[in-house]
Amino acid sequence: MTATAPTDLHPPRHQPVGVVLNAWFRAEARSLPWRRSGFGAWGILVSEFMLQQTPVNRVIPRLEEWLARWPTPADLAAVPASEAVRAWASLGYPRRALWLHAAAVQITEQHGGVVPHDVDTLLELTGIGDYTARAVAVFAYGHRHPVVDTNTRRVIARAITGQAEPAPPSRTRDLEAMNALLPPDDTEAAVFNAATMELGAVVCTARTPHCDDCPIRNTCAWRAAGYPVYDGPRKTVQKSFAGSDRQVRGLIMAELRSTHRPVTDAEITTLWPDATQRDRALAGLLVDGLAVAAPSGGYLLPD
Numbered sequence: 001m002t003a004t005a006p007t008d009l010h011p012p013r014h015q016p017v018g019v020v021l022n023a024w025f026r027a028e029a030r031s032l033p034w035r036r037s038g039f040g041a042w043g044i045l046v047s048e049f050m051l052q053q054t055p056v057n058r059v060i061p062r063l064e065e066w067l068a069r070w071p072t073p074a075d076l077a078a079v080p081a082s083e084a085v086r087a088w089a090s091l092g093y094p095r096r097a098l099w100l101h102a103a104a105v106q107i108t109e110q111h112g113g114v115v116p117h118d119v120d121t122l123l124e125l126t127g128i129g130d131y132t133a134r135a136v137a138v139f140a141y142g143h144r145h146p147v148v149d150t151n152t153r154r155v156i157a158r159a160i161t162g163q164a165e166p167a168p169p170s171r172t173r174d175l176e177a178m179n180a181l182l183p184p185d186d187t188e189a190a191v192f193n194a195a196t197m198e199l200g201a202v203v204c205t206a207r208t209p210h211c212d213d214c215p216i217r218n219t220c221a222w223r224a225a226g227y228p229v230y231d232g233p234r235k236t237v238q239k240s241f242a243g244s245d246r247q248v249r250g251l252i253m254a255e256l257r258s259t260h261r262p263v264t265d266a267e268i269t270t271l272w273p274d275a276t277q278r279d280r281a282l283a284g285l286l287v288d289g290l291a292v293a294a295p296s297g298g299y300l301l302p303d
Contacts, residue, residue, distance in 0.1 A: 016183075017159070017181060017216055018181060018182070018188060019183075020215050020216055021192060021195040021196060021199060021215060021216060022183070022188055022192055023215075024195065024199075025191060025198055025199075026191070028198075029194070030198070030202070032056065033047070033063060033064065034047040034063075034139070040140070041115035041117070041140035041141065042067075042071075042073055042115050044135070044136055044140040045100075045103070045115050045132070045136050046063060046066055046100065047059065047063055048132045048135050048136065049096050049099070049100045049127065049132070050062060050063055050066075050096070052093070052096060052132075053092065053093060054092055054093075056201075058090075059091070062087075062091055065087070066087060069087065072113060073103075073107040073108050073113055074104075074108045074113045076100070076104040077101070077107075077108040080302075081097075081098055081101045081302045081303060082300070082302055084097040084098065084100060084101040085097045085098060085101075085257065085290065085301050085302070086257045086301060092250075094290055095127075095289075095290060096127065098127075098288075098289060098302065099126045099128075100127060102125075102126035103127055103128060106125050106126060115136065117137060117140070117141040117143070118143075119133045119134055119137050119143075119145065122136055130171060131147065131148065131149060134146070135147050138189075138190050138193055139190060139193075139194065142186055142187060142190055143186065143190075144182065144186045144189045145189075145193075146178035146179040147178070147197075148177075149197055149200075150200070151196070151197045151198075151200025151201050151204075152174075152178060152193075152197055152200060153169065154166055154200045154204060154206060155199050155200045155204050156177050156178065156181070156196075157222075158204060158209075158220060158222035158223075159204075159220045159222065160177065160181070160221060161221060162221035162222045162224070162225045162228070163222065163228075163230055164222060164227065164228065164229055165206075165230040165232070167233060168233050178196070181196075199214070199215070203215075211223060245280060245281050245284070248272045248277055248278055248280075248281035249281045249285055251272060252271060252281060252282055252285060252291070253285065253290065253291075255271060256291060256299060256300065256301050257301065261298075261300075262294035262296060262299060262300050263298050263299050263300070264297065265298065267298075268299070286299075289302055290302065
């Protein structure tokens with residue numbers, strides 16, 4: 001384990017983990033836009049869409065551009081979905097842009113332009129799953145729910161169960177494990193959700209955890225056990241991006257975003273040499289609604 005700068009936040013063993021982590025978070029948390037006072041539920045919802053499988057440093061500038069252009073759900077709902085996909089640019093997984101646009105339309109038409117505050121209603125919006133619904137309810141509205149992401153799961157696996165890595169995701173098990181740790185106070189529970197994510201993102205990292213700088217090292221079950229190697233079920237490793245269908249889809253999407261006229265079959269042919277893979281990628285984009293056939297031939301972003 002690697003050491004970083006010393007800290008005076010290492011607690012006695014008797015202090016609850018929530019008290020310790022919340023104190024650490026208030027003193028050490030990164031300054032991120034969605035954590036600032038008054039950021040608003042719409043901004044938090046957009047940030048959660050963007051942060052799915054995308055690093056924070058890539059999200060921040062795009063988030064700021066997005067909210068400057070579309071500061072409310074109604075502003076986004078008023079433009080074609082193609083503008084959302086175009087603005088998404090290189091964030092990856094562009095279906096998220098379509099889903100976010102659809103959610104903005106629903107919020108505008110069904111909820112008076114106000115992002116819903118309860119989990120069940122949020123789950124009815126396009127593109128919003130259990131994690132995003134809980135994150136908005138907690139971080140935008142202060143409700144008390146467990147919010148579990150990859151970082152949270154890793155912190156719990158190490159600090160509580162003594163495993164180097166978490167087992168494959170299980171919604172019921174993961175939420176129960178986090179709920180058991182939540183402070184009873186709504187505000188402190190929201191802070192604890194954020195603090196646990198932050199700890200996993202910057203200290204209890206997957207490959208090089210900074211155990212000497214961890215605020216809960218004195219009570220960490222994995223450290224106490226001597227850092228045993230994980231021997232449980234393994235998660236599926238994602239295939240390399242280079243040469244994948246994802247890369248080909250990205251090339252076609254970049255071409256579609258670069259113009260407001262139809263992109264011809266001949267132009268798409270130049271983007272990738274393997275015709276079978278290229279056709280498969282284009283067909284997938286059409287099925288996903290990220291590309292549409294133009295009446296005069298060629299392909300466009302969706303309206």
